[in-house]
Amino acid sequence: MLLNAISGWLSRSFITGKGARVSFFALTLLFCGAMTRPGYALIEIDITQGNIQPMPVAVTDFGGIEQGRQISEVVEADLKQSGLFAPLDRNSYLQKDLNASTVPSFANWTVLNAQALVTGTVTSEADGRLKAEFRLWDVYAGKQMIGQQFFTSPQNWRRIAHIISDAIYERLTGEKGYFDTRIVFVDESGPKDARVKRLAIMDQDGANVRYLTDGRDLVLTPRFSPTKQEITYMALENGEPRAYLLDIETGRRSVVGKFPGMSFSSRFSPDGQSIVLSLQQGGDANIYRMDLRTGRITRLTNSASIDTSPSFSPDGRQITFESDRGGKQQIYVMNADGSNVQRISFSNGSYSTPVWSPRGDLIAFTKRYNGQFQIGVMQTDGSRERILVDGYHNEGPTWAPNGRVLMYFSESPGANGGPKLYAIDLTGRNKYQIPTPEFASDPAWSPLVQ
Numbered sequence: 001m002l003l004n005a006i007s008g009w010l011s012r013s014f015i016t017g018k019g020a021r022v023s024f025f026a027l028t029l030l031f032c033g034a035m036t037r038p039g040y041a042l043i044e045i046d047i048t049q050g051n052i053q054p055m056p057v058a059v060t061d062f063g064g065i066e067q068g069r070q071i072s073e074v075v076e077a078d079l080k081q082s083g084l085f086a087p088l089d090r091n092s093y094l095q096k097d098l099n100a101s102t103v104p105s106f107a108n109w110t111v112l113n114a115q116a117l118v119t120g121t122v123t124s125e126a127d128g129r130l131k132a133e134f135r136l137w138d139v140y141a142g143k144q145m146i147g148q149q150f151f152t153s154p155q156n157w158r159r160i161a162h163i164i165s166d167a168i169y170e171r172l173t174g175e176k177g178y179f180d181t182r183i184v185f186v187d188e189s190g191p192k193d194a195r196v197k198r199l200a201i202m203d204q205d206g207a208n209v210r211y212l213t214d215g216r217d218l219v220l221t222p223r224f225s226p227t228k229q230e231i232t233y234m235a236l237e238n239g240e241p242r243a244y245l246l247d248i249e250t251g252r253r254s255v256v257g258k259f260p261g262m263s264f265s266s267r268f269s270p271d272g273q274s275i276v277l278s279l280q281q282g283g284d285a286n287i288y289r290m291d292l293r294t295g296r297i298t299r300l301t302n303s304a305s306i307d308t309s310p311s312f313s314p315d316g317r318q319i320t321f322e323s324d325r326g327g328k329q330q331i332y333v334m335n336a337d338g339s340n341v342q343r344i345s346f347s348n349g350s351y352s353t354p355v356w357s358p359r360g361d362l363i364a365f366t367k368r369y370n371g372q373f374q375i376g377v378m379q380t381d382g383s384r385e386r387i388l389v390d391g392y393h394n395e396g397p398t399w400a401p402n403g404r405v406l407m408y409f410s411e412s413p414g415a416n417g418g419p420k421l422y423a424i425d426l427t428g429r430n431k432y433q434i435p436t437p438e439f440a441s442d443p444a445w446s447p448l449v450q
Contacts (some may be wrong), residue, residue: 005314043115043138043172052427054086055172058114061090063099067157068122071132073425074161074205075118075168078179081205082169082405082432088114100133100147109139115354116145116172120164122157125449129153131159136168144172158207166448179204182446183407184222184231184248187211188418188439195439199233200404201248204400204445206435212246221265224446227272231444232256234266243277245292256290257297265309270316276300278308280320287321287338311355311363312336313380320354320363320380331365333380344382349374353396356380359403362426366395375408377426388428390408398445407434409441426444 043055059076062068081083094108100121109117120134123131133149148167150160159180166177186199187200187209199212199219211274213219213235222233229248234241243256243266244346254267259279266277274292278285287310301307305325320333331354345351348370356363360380367374367387375389375397393411400407402446404426424431434440 043140052084054084055115056086056088056113057085057116058093058109058112058139059118059119060093060096060098060120062122062132064122065096065124067130067154068120071122071157071161071164072118072120074158075134075165077205078162078165079168081432083425083427084169084173085116085319087114092134100135100149104137104139106137106139106142108319114139116168118164118168122136124154125151130157130160132157132164134167136163136171145425158203162203162205175404176402178402178405178445180447180449181401181420182248182449183434183443184212184224184233184446185409185421185436185443186219186222186441187437188441189215192418199246200436200440202436204434209437212248212251221442223267223444225272226270226447227268229449230272230444232266232268232275243275256292257295267311269312270314276310276312278310280306289318289336300334301341307332309353313356314358314360318356318380320356322352322354331363331378331382337390344380345378345385347385355397355399357399357403358401361403364397364399364406366397369384375406375424376409377406388424388426388427389422389431396442400445401447407443407445409443411441 057079059072062072080087092112095105098104098119100119104117117137117139118134120165122130122132125131129151131151135147136145138145146167152160157168162179165179169177181204182201183204184201187198188195190196196215198215199222200209201212202209218236220234222231224231231246233244235244242258244253244255246253257420266275268275274286274289274376276289279288284304285306285308286302287307289298289300303325305323307321307323310319310321317336318333319336320331322329323332329350329352330343331351332343334341349367351365351367353366354363362377363380364377373394374387374389375394376385376387378385391410392413394408397406397408405423407421407423409419410422411417419441421434421436421440421443422431423434
């Protein structure tokens with residue numbers, strides 16, 4: 001949200017947890033001592049560049065109660081994790097008594113080469129709620145760029161931190177952030193030959209892990225709805241595959257259908273009203289579309305091959321999928337009704353798990369080449385292929401909702417090895433592991449939490 005430099009208020013609400021609300025107020029206040037200095041323009045990061053130098057930023061301890069410091073530490077970690085920002089060492093700060101109501105002494109920050117400065121205050125209201133305020137400052141222009149305040153229950157403090165991070169990210173890059181999101185994944189525990197697999201969900205940084213299934217049934221391929229906090233996934237119950245819909249907030253689960261032979265690759269349409277999936281009959285597998293309101297199933301491909309892993313384009317007009325109809329696994333694109341099938345991958349190796357970017361400009365994929373598993377991206381016509389990750393076993397890319405970061409799982413070899421979750425940005429330079437309690441596989445990124 002790019003706020004105008006006019007005093008005023010905007011308001012909306014966020015849902016989090018089981019019905020808890022985070023009240024949100026965005027405000028900009030003009031301080032007499034914080035007007036733009038002549039000759040300076042507001043800072044911003046051009047993230048369309050191929051090689052981005054991280055911006056030096058300073059995130060101060062938020063004044064007030066103890067949770068202020070905790071919120072500021074999460075904000076700092078979010079910004080650093082993006083690879084676009086380089087937080088300064090807090091021990092180097094010359095001014096340490098800042099809060100949301102004071103104007104910084106900008107000379108104390110320019111000497112540290114800080115380009116952006118984040119200050120804030122967190123207090124406890126009489127009704128028990130937290131009040132969190134923050135301000136983002138352009139140090140060299142000597143100007144406030146954005147200021148916001150929030151009210152929420154104390155247990156939602158981490159979410160407030162992620163919302164603040166998203167606001168800073170958007171103001172400095174011009175694009176939506178992705179910090180206030182969640183990841184659903186398959187938690188794997190136990191010995192390698194007898195893994196217990198449970199469906200789990202967590203914040204995008206690995207915090208607040210919650211288990212959604214008990215491990216009695218094998219779970220596979222969880223996928224988020226693009227329109228609400230709902231997931232589809234597969235479970236093997238007594239050897240019989242079933243597709244489920246699960247409301248994350250209420251825990252309500254419903255059976256979509258029983259599909260013997262399913263290849264476990266269902267995904268939502270952009271409007272959340274249908275799913276595409278692969279059904280196996282004999283030795284062949286084809287792509288089908290199922291209307292979640294009526295239960296009607298429509299066949300989209302009809303080939304004597306294995307067509308699987310379908311994924312919609314963000315406008316819903318096309319579907320990408322993998323198929324071995326040409327002799328080995330390659331990536332194809334077709335219209336949403338199954339017409340005009342076109343192969344788009346032609347390089348050496350075999351391709352699988354194509355996933356369309358939320359921005360609509362790229363398709364991510366897994367590629368097997370020379371005994372290695374790679375994660376890469378290509379244009380939607382197959383051109384400009386770029387490999388981001390190369391190694392022993394990498395698989396299952398999923399997009400952040402802003403289309404700038406991919407998450408995937410990478411499995412280590414050996415008797416004690418197992419899968420772990422990693423994220424990498426589109427430059428291929430900013431790779432990091434996502435902490436999980438046990439081994440973890442098959443991540444799926446949520447849309448921004450509403």
